[in-house]
Amino acid sequence: MSRTPSRRRVHAGGLRAWAGASVVAACVVLVGLSSADSRAQTSHTWLNAYRGDAARLIKAAQGDDFAYRRLTELTDTFGARLSGSDNLKRAIDWAVDTMKADGLENVHAEPVMVAHWVRGRESAEIVDPPQHTIAMLGLGGSVGTPRGGIEADVLTVGTFDDLQARSAEARGRIVLLNAAFTTYSDTVTFRTNGARMAAQHGAVAVLVRSVGPVGLRTPHTGSVQYLPGQTPIPAAAIAAEDANRIARLTARGRRVRVRLNMEARTERDTESANVVGEIRGRERPDEIVLLGGHIDSWDVGAGASDDGVGCIVTWEALRLMKVLGLQPRRTVRLVLFTNEENGFGGAEAYAARHKDAVGKHVFALEADSGVFAPAALGFSGSPAARTVVGQIATLVSSLGFTSVGPTGGGADIGPIAEVGDVPTMAYLGETAKYFVIHHTAADTVERIAPDEVSRAAAAIAVMTYVVADMPDRLPR
Numbered sequence: 001m002s003r004t005p006s007r008r009r010v011h012a013g014g015l016r017a018w019a020g021a022s023v024v025a026a027c028v029v030l031v032g033l034s035s036a037d038s039r040a041q042t043s044h045t046w047l048n049a050y051r052g053d054a055a056r057l058i059k060a061a062q063g064d065d066f067a068y069r070r071l072t073e074l075t076d077t078f079g080a081r082l083s084g085s086d087n088l089k090r091a092i093d094w095a096v097d098t099m100k101a102d103g104l105e106n107v108h109a110e111p112v113m114v115a116h117w118v119r120g121r122e123s124a125e126i127v128d129p130p131q132h133t134i135a136m137l138g139l140g141g142s143v144g145t146p147r148g149g150i151e152a153d154v155l156t157v158g159t160f161d162d163l164q165a166r167s168a169e170a171r172g173r174i175v176l177l178n179a180a181f182t183t184y185s186d187t188v189t190f191r192t193n194g195a196r197m198a199a200q201h202g203a204v205a206v207l208v209r210s211v212g213p214v215g216l217r218t219p220h221t222g223s224v225q226y227l228p229g230q231t232p233i234p235a236a237a238i239a240a241e242d243a244n245r246i247a248r249l250t251a252r253g254r255r256v257r258v259r260l261n262m263e264a265r266t267e268r269d270t271e272s273a274n275v276v277g278e279i280r281g282r283e284r285p286d287e288i289v290l291l292g293g294h295i296d297s298w299d300v301g302a303g304a305s306d307d308g309v310g311c312i313v314t315w316e317a318l319r320l321m322k323v324l325g326l327q328p329r330r331t332v333r334l335v336l337f338t339n340e341e342n343g344f345g346g347a348e349a350y351a352a353r354h355k356d357a358v359g360k361h362v363f364a365l366e367a368d369s370g371v372f373a374p375a376a377l378g379f380s381g382s383p384a385a386r387t388v389v390g391q392i393a394t395l396v397s398s399l400g401f402t403s404v405g406p407t408g409g410g411a412d413i414g415p416i417a418e419v420g421d422v423p424t425m426a427y428l429g430e431t432a433k434y435f436v437i438h439h440t441a442a443d444t445v446e447r448i449a450p451d452e453v454s455r456a457a458a459a460i461a462v463m464t465y466v467v468a469d470m471p472d473r474l475p476r
């Protein structure tokens with residue numbers, strides 16, 4: 001777990017910072033290319049061999065709403081899919097059976113031991129001033145309150161420095177970290193680190209303003225981390241509107257007293273699995289083009305945008321190739337990773353299981369940022385590889401992708417990519433819409449338009465197919 005914070009920052013912050021850095025990145029690309037690379041990549045004529053297949057993939061993806069209907073099947077049938085839950089187990093079994101029915105090859109489940117946290121019943125309310133129910137969600141991995149709950153006065157702070165400065169006031173209180181959302185990467189530290197910081201100052205519990213824009217009084221869950229050897233305290237997220245209300249009351253000098261009840265507990269690790277399916281390469285089956293998303297979700301909502309849709313659009317890329325009879329030179333491997341939300345067990349298990357083939361992974365793509373329009377493509381790799389990927393992306397310009405941003409990757413492909421120096425890509429949905437529903441009960445298919453799913457599947461199918469089939473692998 002010591003690597004989790006840095007990986008999460010790359011996943012949620014870096015992947016979404018590409019727009020502001022695109023000009024700088026383009027300059028770096030131009031400077032970094034040797035004259036030989038420049039000559040080799042100047043012409044796009046090599047793409048002519050792929051224009052017809054790219055058009056077929058795009059037409060097939062947008063010809064119906066198959067991918068969207070499959071997303072509704074996943075979320076309607078299995079709902080929230082937290083690691084250790086029966087819902088996740090049944091969703092994994094369904095994915096294996098359905099990939100086989102699609103005609104994918106080498107379909108199997110790779111066992112993974114995962115954390116098993118149970119939310120239980122929970123509530124929070126202001127008891128003084130007059131009673132007010134707080135919209136809250138316990139944070140994943142949190143301990144529960146003692147039987148009967150915790151009742152204490154609230155200390156409101158906006159930053160960790162503010163908490164340090166008011167350390168003497170924190171003892172015996174419930175600390176509210178009311179940090180307004182800016183970006184996910186900047187604000188998520190209050191959720192992940194708030195409990196251990198508050199505990200260091202003697203707090204009995206911590207409430208964190210939800211990490212997301214102000215929505216419709218919607219609390220956002222997510223993981224919390226404790227300091228080894230430290231007595232953990234209960235941690236919960238509350239809606240921004242409730243956090244602001246408490247902050248306004250305390251700013252006026254009013255005493256605010258809150259009662260918090262949480263039955264949260266952590267049980268023994270349990271077995272889950274990554275789901276794998278492939279289209280075997282016709283010439284170089286040992287070379288792997290990896291793509292996927294994570295099939296687990298938090299235990300609220302239906303895990304539609306995070307990350308059911310990522311699983312479906314990457315899966316759809318393989319299904320479309322199969323339907324159209326396209327078999328690229330290299331193997332295209334789909335992985336639906338488990339345990340991304342509260343442990344990264346699936347990502348780490350995949351990297352460990354396939355460590356001997358890490359050098360054979362030539363490209364990796366992850367979809368774990370939703371598909372809300374206007375979406376973007378991000379890429380991380382050498383300047384020479386970026387040039388090639390940029391040329392391939394011209395094949396999806398009709399879908400609205402006019403450039404490739406400078407940062408790709410993701411939490412699940414991260415471990416294998418880091419070890420093997422693998423070029424990576426990310427499909428990035430528009431962030432303002434995504435973070436309104438991220439980790440909330442509102443993460444359902446009703447927030448997603450069918451055409452956004454089809455567009456994502458089309459773009460991913462084209463990019464993946466060409467990378468997997470072109471004569472030379474992407475340069476490192």
